[in-house]
């Protein structure tokens with residue numbers, strides 16, 4: 001089976017702008033309905049465009065938007081998002097996403113600003129860019145929505161031009177010095193760079209609390225943390241998870257919970273990591289909603305494809321090398337890792353027996369979609385977590401810059 005990237009068509013049926021300007025006449029409607037909608041992967045109408053395409057009354061409620069999304073889906077596109085930015089009496093900006101089976105209400109806070117010119121075009125373009133990078137549809141839409149929301153917030157006070165509407169700043173990220181003071185909502189694949197996975201047994205062995213272990217890993221350069229507390233009692237795990245959430249978020253680092261969706265929900269963690277015999281990722285997605293991060297362990301192309309269909313955000317692939325941390329774990333080797341990475345439509349983090357001596361070899365494979373390494377014992381079964389995390393971080397940085405030099 002071949003799961004290579006295929007081109008995707010994003011159709012923004014531009015007819016009525018946010019400001020109410022009519023941008024296309026009725027003659028274009030037939031073209032949209034008969035030509036473009038059937039071949040589109042996703043269409044992105046606003047409320048007025050959706051009712052124009054359907055030839056129906058104004059859409060006034062989220063329930064109207066759901067019905068419209070379903071009817072538009074019957075006209076041919078694989079996915080539909082009806083944008084509810086103009087919905088009356090709504091505190092949030094609610095968009096309805098429909099994949100032919102399930103509806104998702106994607107909410108973001110309504111930014112009060114006159115600088116909203118071009119938001120629809122930007123959303124559609126950002127979806128197209130994310131799909132081109134290999135994302136699946138729902139994550140692409142979420143990233144695009146978050147991008148527009150953040151750009152609007154960043155630009156809400158800028159004063160350019162004289163009209164009732166102003167433009168917003170698309171390149172705000174380049175101006176913020178890459179500083180991350182707060183965690184950005186949602187998933188950024190580069191977070192997988194140095195993935196620290198805790199282990200209750202190792203902390204006990206070295207006489208450390210989970211929170212001290214997490215603090216040291218973050219100080220050493222961990223870019224994401226997973227609490228993998230196999231033996232912890234539930235109430236103690238929850239207390240520790242809440243404390244780790246605070247620590248991680250104050251450093252702009254996402255916190256995921258291994259296996260336990262209930263703990264993730266109870267402490268409002270950023271997401272979960274599940275394996276092939278845990279809660280299926282599709283169910284985890286339903287329980288956690290569209291905004292949370294979901295990682296899935298995959299050893300094969302088929303599992304990677306399923307993870308993508310199930311709405312996961314990333315794949316953990318391994319054991320790359322033999323490990324004592326997970327009993328009876330099959331080693332897939334560097335070749336197995338490369339096979340999964342090449343077939344995956346999701347970003348991948350390598351796991352299993354990785355340490356400062358072999359992490360360079362893993363990253364220098366420079367295989368597509370590989371974003372980083374996940375490590376347990378090489379950080380947490382050591383005397384000084386801070387020193388070991390710093391060492392691994394330095395190795396990964398060197399490997400990343402060697403790869404960059406090689407490819408330029």
Ligand SMILES: Cc1ncc(COP(=O)(O)OP(=O)(O)O)c(N)n1
Nearest residue numbers: 258273274275276297316317351374
């Ligand atoms: C990043 C990452 N990748 C893989 C795993 C393994 O998950 P799973 O297969 O469910 O095994 P357990 O960790 O639950 O024993 C992981 N935890 N993290």
Ligand SMILES: Cc1ncsc1CCOP(=O)(O)O
Nearest residue numbers: 323325326352353375376377
């Ligand atoms: C949880 C897990 N999943 C695949 S290998 C592994 C263990 C990784 O631990 P270590 O980094 O100590 O080898």
Ligand SMILES: [Mg+2]
Nearest residue numbers: 259274275278
């Ligand atoms: Mg598991």
